[in-house]
Amino acid sequence: xxxxxxxxxxxxxxxxxxxxxxxxxxxxxxxxxxxxxxxxxxxxxxxxxxxxxxxxxxxxxxxxxxxxxxxxxxxxxxxxxxxxxxxxxxxxxxxxxxxxxxxxxxxxxxxxxxxxxxxxxxxxxxxxxxxxxxxxxxxxxxxxxxxxxxxxxxxxxxxxxxxxxxxxxxxxxxxxxxxxxxxxxxxxxxxxxxxxxxxxxxxxxxxxxxxxxxxxxxxxxxxxxxxxxxxxxxxxxxxxxxxxxxxxxxxxxxxxxxxxxxxxxxxxxxxxxxxxxxxxxxxxxxxxxxxxxxxxxxxxxxxxxxxxxxxxxxxxxxxxxxxxxxxxxxxxxxxxxxxxxxxxxxxxxxxxxxxxxxxxxxxxxxxxxxxxxxxxxxxxxxxxxxxxxxxxxxxxxxxxxxxxxxxxxxxxxxxxxxxxxxxxxxxxxxxxxxxxxxxxxxxxxxxxxxxxxxxxxxxxxxxxxxxxxxxxxxxxxxxxxxxxxxxxxxxxxxxxxxxxxxxxxxxxxxxxxxxxxxxxxxxxxxxxxxxxxxxxxxxxxxxxxxxxxxxxxxxxxxxxxxxxxxxxxxxxxxxxxxxxxxx
Amino acid sequence: xxxxxxxxxxxxxxxxxxxxxxxxxxxxxxxxxxxxxxxxxxxxxxxxxxxxxxxxxxxxxxxxxxxxxxxxxxxxxxxxxxxxxxxxxxxxxxxxxxxxxxxxxxxxxxxxxxxxxxxxxxxxxxxxxxxxxxxxxxxxxxxxxxxxxxxxxxxxxxxxxxxxxxxxxxxxxxxxxxxxxxxxxxxxxxxxxxxxxxxxxxxxxxxxxxxxxxxxxxxxxxxxxxxxxxxxxxxxx
Numbered sequence: 001x002x003x004x005x006x007x008x009x010x011x012x013x014x015x016x017x018x019x020x021x022x023x024x025x026x027x028x029x030x031x032x033x034x035x036x037x038x039x040x041x042x043x044x045x046x047x048x049x050x051x052x053x054x055x056x057x058x059x060x061x062x063x064x065x066x067x068x069x070x071x072x073x074x075x076x077x078x079x080x081x082x083x084x085x086x087x088x089x090x091x092x093x094x095x096x097x098x099x100x101x102x103x104x105x106x107x108x109x110x111x112x113x114x115x116x117x118x119x120x121x122x123x124x125x126x127x128x129x130x131x132x133x134x135x136x137x138x139x140x141x142x143x144x145x146x147x148x149x150x151x152x153x154x155x156x157x158x159x160x161x162x163x164x165x166x167x168x169x170x171x172x173x174x175x176x177x178x179x180x181x182x183x184x185x186x187x188x189x190x191x192x193x194x195x196x197x198x199x200x201x202x203x204x205x206x207x208x209x210x211x212x213x214x215x216x217x218x219x220x221x222x223x224x225x226x227x228x229x230x231x232x233x234x235x236x237x238x239x240x241x242x243x244x245x246x247x248x249x250x251x252x253x254x255x256x257x258x259x260x261x262x263x264x265x266x267x268x269x270x271x272x273x274x275x276x277x278x279x280x281x282x283x284x285x286x287x288x289x290x291x292x293x294x295x296x297x298x299x300x301x302x303x304x305x306x307x308x309x310x311x312x313x314x315x316x317x318x319x320x321x322x323x324x325x326x327x328x329x330x331x332x333x334x335x336x337x338x339x340x341x342x343x344x345x346x347x348x349x350x351x352x353x354x355x356x357x358x359x360x361x362x363x364x365x366x367x368x369x370x371x372x373x374x375x376x377x378x379x380x381x382x383x384x385x386x387x388x389x390x391x392x393x394x395x396x397x398x399x400x401x402x403x404x405x406x407x408x409x410x411x412x413x414x415x416x417x418x419x420x421x422x423x424x425x426x427x428x429x430x431x432x433x434x435x436x437x438x439x440x441x442x443x444x445x446x447x448x449x450x451x452x453x454x455x456x457x458x459x460x461x462x463x464x465x466x467x468x469x470x471x472x473x474x475x476x477x478x479x480x481x482x483x484x485x486x487x488x489x490x491x492x493x494x495x496x497x498x499x500x501x502x503x504x505x506x507x508x509x510x511x512x513x514x515x516x517x518x519x520x521x522x523x524x525x526x527x528x529x530x531x532x533x534x535x536x537x538x539x540x541x542x543x544x545x546x547x548x549x550x551x552x553x554x555x556x557x558x559x560x561x562x563x564x565x566x567x568x569x570x571x572x573x574x575x576x577x578x579x580x581x582x583x
Numbered sequence: 584x585x586x587x588x589x590x591x592x593x594x595x596x597x598x599x600x601x602x603x604x605x606x607x608x609x610x611x612x613x614x615x616x617x618x619x620x621x622x623x624x625x626x627x628x629x630x631x632x633x634x635x636x637x638x639x640x641x642x643x644x645x646x647x648x649x650x651x652x653x654x655x656x657x658x659x660x661x662x663x664x665x666x667x668x669x670x671x672x673x674x675x676x677x678x679x680x681x682x683x684x685x686x687x688x689x690x691x692x693x694x695x696x697x698x699x700x701x702x703x704x705x706x707x708x709x710x711x712x713x714x715x716x717x718x719x720x721x722x723x724x725x726x727x728x729x730x731x732x733x734x735x736x737x738x739x740x741x742x743x744x745x746x747x748x749x750x751x752x753x754x755x756x757x758x759x760x761x762x763x764x765x766x767x768x769x770x771x772x773x774x775x776x777x778x779x780x781x782x783x784x785x786x787x788x789x790x791x792x793x794x795x796x797x798x799x800x801x802x803x804x805x806x807x808x809x810x811x812x813x814x815x816x817x818x819x820x
Contacts, residue, residue, distance in 0.1 A: 417781070
């Protein structure tokens with residue numbers, strides 16, 4: 001009952017807002033109400049009654065609601081009042097201004113598309129969910145709100161239902177029901193994604209895996225860990241470290257991200273250089289398909305060549321082909337000796353030569369090779385008060401070695417550092433062997449993202465390029481943008497050829513966005529690079545897929561999606577471009 | 584005035600490591616556990632190097648008492664800027680029973696041998712939390728002591744010191760030679776830069792035995808039992 005009252009009051013609020021937009025009035029709805037209400041209260045009441053009747057009628061038909069055209073980025077509740085057909089175009093124009101091009105006419109490819117004709121959640125649906133998930137069906141707007149907004153606070157959905165299953169069986173029941181009722185579902189893990197893929201665009205039901213956090217099994221001989229998809233990465237790391245193992249992936253978001261989400265987005269991270277991607281380390285998955293079918297591919301075998309390797313399709317599918325409910329992953333032994341080196345280089349060419357020297361002299365003990373530029377250091381100093389451990393240089397490198405013998409590693413490292421210093425590849429540096437100092441040096445690389453959020457609104461780009469050309473993009477972007485941007489920084493996994501290019505401005509700036517995109521994507525495509533190396537496509541980059549993939553490939557992706565999820569209920573509006581026919 | 588400073592550095596279990604008690608309750612597990620320089624000793628080394636950079640003293644000598652691995656700790660001090668190191672070799676049972684009294688006797692003997700003008704130590708070690716070595720050393724040498732120093736400045740042959748005490752900050756002036764123990768806010772230890780790390784490999788570390796200094800390291804204390812603290816019970820609101 002209360003929920004209906006709230007929706008009604010919101011509707012009235014927005015009805016008034018729209019009337020105001022038509023009349024070009026700028027006073028707030030409540031003022032308008034006070035001004036207008038006494039003489040026309042009966043008119044308002046009549047309008048409201050008519051609105052409600054129309055709304056219920058439309059709902060029952062589950063017809064295509066031509067009038068809900070808000071972008072997911074703007075309003076907390078999307079405009080779905082059905083009675084002001086004539087003014088919807090004006091509403092459309094005003095709500096799309098955010099991602100419009102400089103001339104205000106085109107819609108940016110990263111803006112949300114129109115709402116697809118999924119059904120809306122009814123009381124009967126809620127009753128069903130409450131029956132399966134007693135106490136874990138959340139409709140309180142304050143509790144649902146954090147799951148509606150992404151980590152960057154750049155996109156916001158308007159979901160009203162958050163479901164928190166604890167078992168695969170519950171997920172299966174939920175999906176089977178939603179498939180039959182044509183209700184869209186947004187699977188959500190730690191909600192740390194950076195491309196708007198983890199939050200609803202409209203009113204998709206949020207299916208959170210947060211309560212599916214049990215570790216099912218750990219085999220200490222083979223190092224295979226089997227756990228539910230909602231286990232937080234850092235907790236898995238702690239669990240494994242006690243048993244002398246580590247997770248094969250590590251990223252800055254480890255305190256919040258969940259392994260299911262990591263697998264669904266094929267997360268890369270800081271250890272990819274050494275342990276490879278999830279495509280290699282994940283041995284098995286348990287999934288629930290769109291129709292509720294449970295697909296048990298949860299093998300713990302290292303080698304199994306029996307038929308097509310289905311799990312590879314779901315790794316990196318971003319929740320659009322199935323919901324991952326359990327993962328079995330191969331974990332490496334915890335290294336006995338870890339060293340972190342922080343170096344400074346004068347030019348990017350020297351940085352690349354240092355990388356080659358590193359690979360030849362450190363070889364198998366190299367476990368990470370990251371870089372950041374002097375702009376990043378400036379942001380770290382200014383916003384997070386982290387001091388520079390060495391003298392100021394244009395480029396900084398973080399190198400990590402992991403091995404089983406401290407003496408052997410120290411000797412190799414010493415030889416490498418001596419060579420790097422005597423051949424002047426490196427102008428300054430420091431080494432850390434102690435836990436505390438290692439954490440301090442790593443935080444210089446891991447907290448750049450945090451420092452950027454303090455600098456202003458951030459435009460993030462995650463690009464894969466041929467290693468020699470990585471920094472060229474940053475310098476070209478700086479020249480191209482000139483004074484329009486506050487800071488342009490480059491950092492990332494240079495060892496994997498992955499650049500994180502970030503541009504900040506004091507506030508959201510559509511003109512700046514128009515200058516950055518599609519320049520950055522065209523530049524990337526000209527080197528045959530990837531427009532999203534590890535962040536995925538999500539909502540924001542789905543339409544740019546053609547910069548890195550041929551249209552035949554994308555068409556085949558669409559066919560696979562149609563086969564596995566014919567109604568398109570799993571994480572709609574994400575990953576695949578809008579021009580593919582879904583339903 | 585020799586202008587020589589003796590800095591004591593202790594090799595302790597790294598503060599970030601989770602401590603485990605040995606199954607036989609005789610001590611904590613140290614095998615295979617990450618060790619590093621005591622944080623307060625790092626601050627002492629940093630202060631000594633700063634004084635050398637200000638040209639107020641001429642030489643910094645790093646001293647450590649312990650087994651072979653203590654040399655790594657001395658090397659870290661050398662990488663931070665110390666000039667040479669002295670390793671007092673104490674191993675096995677003697678090392679397990681080594682406490683502040685024996686260490687202070689060793690430091691006193693070394694101070695006389697090296698003709699030191701100043702002894703800089705950390706205020707306490709993070710493994711035993713004794714907070715006694717500095718005070719005992721000063722007493723054995725009959726030197727003034729400035730403990731819990733958060734500010735040190737040399738003025739001729741006197742030292743101005745600010746001490747952090749329970750009541751606030753105490754300003755004192757002491758004569759040299761003296762013993763100073765470093766507190767947390769004295770300075771922020773520097774990262775050892777690569778050129779210094781390379782140079783440190785070539786600096787000399789001399790090994791001596793306590794007997795050479797005329798010090799008897801037998802302990803008058805006996806550890807009866809080491810236990811974990813009781814497990815925290817869940818609270819109730």
